[in-house]
Structure formats: C-alpha cells, structure tokens
Amino acid sequence: MRDIKMDLLNVEILTDRLRLKPVSMAYKEEIFSEFTETITTYMCPQSPQHISEIEAFIERAIVDLEKGSDLILVILKKDSQEFLGCAGLHGMLGKTPEFGIWLKKAAHGYKYGLEAIRGIKSWAEQNLDCEYFLYPVDRANIASRKIPEALGGKVVREYEHKKTNGNILYLLEYCLNRS
Known part of the structure; x- marks a missing residue:
C-alpha cells in the first residue's frame, strides 16, 4: 500500500x-440542510437535529482522514461547485474498504452517485492495496442498488441492522472486484 x-x-x-x-x-x-430524514431513510445514521451533530461528524472525518482510515469527501458539480452530497471509502487500512454515499434530493436521478463511486473506486485502485470493495445498501433502495450493480458488484451477504430509531435496515452487501 x-x-x-x-x-x-x-x-x-x-x-x-x-x-x-x-x-x-x-x-x-x-x-445539515440536505442530510434530511428523507435522505437517511435507508441509511444507518439519522438526520441531524442540530448543526453541532454535523460539526462533530466533520471533526471525526478529519481525524479519520489524518489517520488514513477513511476518505470522506464532499461531492460538487465541477462546473458550478454546487454541493451535491457526500461520499466515502471506509476501512481503508484493511483489505476490504467499504463505499458509502448520499446525495441531496435535488441531485437524485442524474447518475451522480454512480459517477462519484466510479471515481473513488478508480482512485482507490491506484492508491490502495486492497483485495476488493464492499458496498452495503438496503434492499429496498433500488436507486442505490443500481450503483454497485452497474460496477459489476455481486451480493455476498444479507443481514439486518437496527437503526438508533428502532427501524430495521435489510442490507445487501455487494462485493466489487478491482478492475
């Protein structure tokens, strides 16, 4: 590596x-304004009630960037620098890093998620010594499932995860091989 x-x-x-x-x-x-309850429906984290929760998230993300364990990125439109969402590659010190992404509601339907994950995957293949990538997604989140499927991902595990609000996520874990 x-x-x-x-x-x-x-x-x-x-x-x-x-x-x-x-x-x-x-x-x-x-x-803070875009990470809403609607956006987090199929995600483990809850939408924030106060901006201090976002500040704490960013502080933790910066520590993880410094440690080299997680790459947490903002997604911007190249031409206008409009904020679209966040994406990440977690567990980079291990052999199977995991993708994560969310886009604001107004950015849905333009394939920005696929483009962002494809870009991160390409970067990771050039910079990390990993065996493969993981991409967990709730089975009901059809739009997000299209991302790993478009990248050749195969479901390798199914499991339940209880959110802090008590709701259950039914996760499919995709494996994406290196190109």
Whole structure:
C-alpha cells in the first residue's frame, strides 16, 4: 500500500461532471440542510437535529482522514461547485474498504452517485492495496442498488441492522472486484 496518510487531506478526485474533495467545515451548513430524514431513510445514521451533530461528524472525518482510515469527501458539480452530497471509502487500512454515499434530493436521478463511486473506486485502485470493495445498501433502495450493480458488484451477504430509531435496515452487501 502506498503511504496515503499524508495525502488524504489533499485528495481531489475529478470525473467528467464532478469534483470530490475532503469534507470540511466549509460545507457544514449544506450538509445539515440536505442530510434530511428523507435522505437517511435507508441509511444507518439519522438526520441531524442540530448543526453541532454535523460539526462533530466533520471533526471525526478529519481525524479519520489524518489517520488514513477513511476518505470522506464532499461531492460538487465541477462546473458550478454546487454541493451535491457526500461520499466515502471506509476501512481503508484493511483489505476490504467499504463505499458509502448520499446525495441531496435535488441531485437524485442524474447518475451522480454512480459517477462519484466510479471515481473513488478508480482512485482507490491506484492508491490502495486492497483485495476488493464492499458496498452495503438496503434492499429496498433500488436507486442505490443500481450503483454497485452497474460496477459489476455481486451480493455476498444479507443481514439486518437496527437503526438508533428502532427501524430495521435489510442490507445487501455487494462485493466489487478491482478492475
């Protein structure tokens, strides 16, 4: 594995339409307003009740960037720098890092999620020594399931996860091989 610990705070991933860069406090207001209950329906985290929850998330993300364990990025439109959401690659110190992503409601339906994950996967294949990637998604979240499926992912595990609000997620864990 290359030494990525010092690079993560300065990583920038460019795709045809997107710019992905490390999360920072500059985006706390947009994350807070867009990470709504609707967006988190199929996600483990709950929508925040106060902006301090987003500030704590960003602080933890920066620590993880510094440690080299997680790459937490904001997704921006390349042309306008409009904030679209967040994406990440978690568990990068292990052999099977895990993708995560969310997009604000207004960004749904444009395939930004697929483009962002494809960009992160390409970056990871060039910079990490991993065996394969994981992508967990609730089985009812058809739009999000299309992302790993478009990248050749196969379901390798199914399990339940209880959210803090008591709701149950029925997760499919996709395996995405290196290209």
